[in-house]
Amino acid sequence: DIQMTQSPSTLSASVGDRVTITCRASQSISSWLAWFQQKPGKAPKLLIYKASILESGVPSRFSGSGSGTEFTLTISSLQPDDFATYYCQQYNSYWTFGQGTKVEIK
Amino acid sequence: EVQLVESGGGLVQPGESLRLSCAASGFTVNSKYMSWVRQAPGKGLEWVSVIYSGGDTYYAASVKGRFTISRDNPKNTLYLQMDTLRPEDTAVYYCATLTDGNYFGYWGQGTLITVSS
Numbered sequence: 001d002i003q004m005t006q007s008p009s010t011l012s013a014s015v016g017d018r019v020t021i022t023c024r025a026s027q028s029i030s031s032w033l034a035w036f037q038q039k040p041g042k043a044p045k046l047l048i049y050k051a052s053i054l055e056s057g058v059p060s061r062f063s064g065s066g067s068g069t070e071f072t073l074t075i076s077s078l079q080p081d082d083f084a085t086y087y088c089q090q091y092n093s094y095w096t097f098g099q100g101t102k103v104e105i106k
Numbered sequence: 107e108v109q110l111v112e113s114g115g116g117l118v119q120p121g122e123s124l125r126l127s128c129a130a131s132g133f134t135v136n137s138k139y140m141s142w143v144r145q146a147p148g149k150g151l152e153w154v155s156v157i158y159s160g161g162d163t164y165y166a167a168s169v170k171g172r173f174t175i176s177r178d179n180p181k182n183t184l185y186l187q188m189d190t191l192r193p194e195d196t197a198v199y200y201c202a203t204l205t206d207g208n209y210f211g212y213w214g215q216g217t218l219i220t221v222s223s
Contacts, residue, residue, distance in 0.1 A: 001167075034209035036151075043200055043213035044151065087151055091208045094164070095141070095153040 002026055002090050006098035012106040019075040021101045023088035028068045032092040035064055035073045038100075039084045047086075048073065078103070108132035108212045110201050115217030122191055122221075128184040128201030128214055135177045139204035140184045142175065144197035145216075152197075155186065156204065169195075191221045 003026040013019050023033065031051040036044035046055045048064040051071055061076045075082055083105055088098040114126040126142070142154040155165045155175040163175050174187040184201050198216040205211035 032208065036210075038151075043216055044210070045213075046209065046211060049205070049209045089151075089209065094166075095143075095156075095210075097151040097153070100150045 002029060002093050002096050004088055004090055004096050004098040006086075006088055006101050008101060009099065010102045010104060012104050013078050014106045015078055015080060017078045017106075019078050019082075019103060021073045021086055021088075021103075023066075023071045023073070023098050025069045025071075025090055025092075029090045029092035031067045032090055033064075033066070033071050034089045034091065035062075036087045036089060037082075037084045038087065044087060075103075108203070110203070110212055110214035112199065112201055112214040112217040115199065115219050117220045117222065118191055119223050120192060120221055123187070123189045124191065124219060126186040126188065126199055126201075126217060126219075128186075130182050130184065133203075134179070135182050135184050136179045139207045140175075140177065141202050141204055141210065142184075142186050143200045143202055143210065143213075144195075145200070146194075146197040149197075154199070157184070158207070188219070191219075193221050195219060196221050 005024045007022050033051045035048040038044040047058050052064045063074045085100045085102045087100050109131045111129045141156040157163050157175045172190045176185045198218050200216045201214045202210040203212045
């Protein structure tokens with residue numbers, strides 16, 4: 001099974017900050033990676049797929065990069081609506097999520 | 107507009123069974139890969155099961171042999187039959203579509219299953 005590890009688990013930041021979340025796969029997954037945002041009591045929302053392709057309607061301050069085993073999600077200028085938990089998810093072999101990164105207000 | 111609406115959640119005792127439903131609109135369930143994903147309280151997301159458009163089904167090791175995914179094409183509904191439930195199955199269960207069979211595109215609002223005596 002492919003394991004996904006995110007870091008950090010929690011991130012404290014202020015509005016306007018540049019934020020980077022890292023996701024590492026236990027084996028190469030090429031670019032078969034998606035990122036999701038989840039707010040309390042809500043379903044996850046797709047942000048990025050194939051490591052770097054922005055889903056339609058998602059603000060351009062979100063970007064993704066990486067391939068193989070190391071990936072990043074970057075929020076260029078954190079907005080109040082961005083405080084949430086973020087998950088990476090591989091789809092190279094079945095489907096596995098990272099444990100999540102909570103972005104909280106500093 | 108794609109919409110997924112889950113139902114069937116509730117409180118059950120260990121060892122009991124429950125069937126979840128996911129009513130779809132805006133597309134036909136047999137045209138897409140459809141999946142169930144769960145989230146235990148305060149925890150992360152876990153893929154549970156998938157049914158391909160061709161009908162093949164696959165399960166996570168944690169539920170294999172106890173859960174069965176199926177669909178009813180005329181009703182345009184996805185199901186998850188859950189047998190021999192355990193306390194560790196307690197979670198919000200989401201149905202979701204798999205875009206191009208790859209990543210989870212559309213999600214329902216989720217339904218909570220609590221397994222407790």
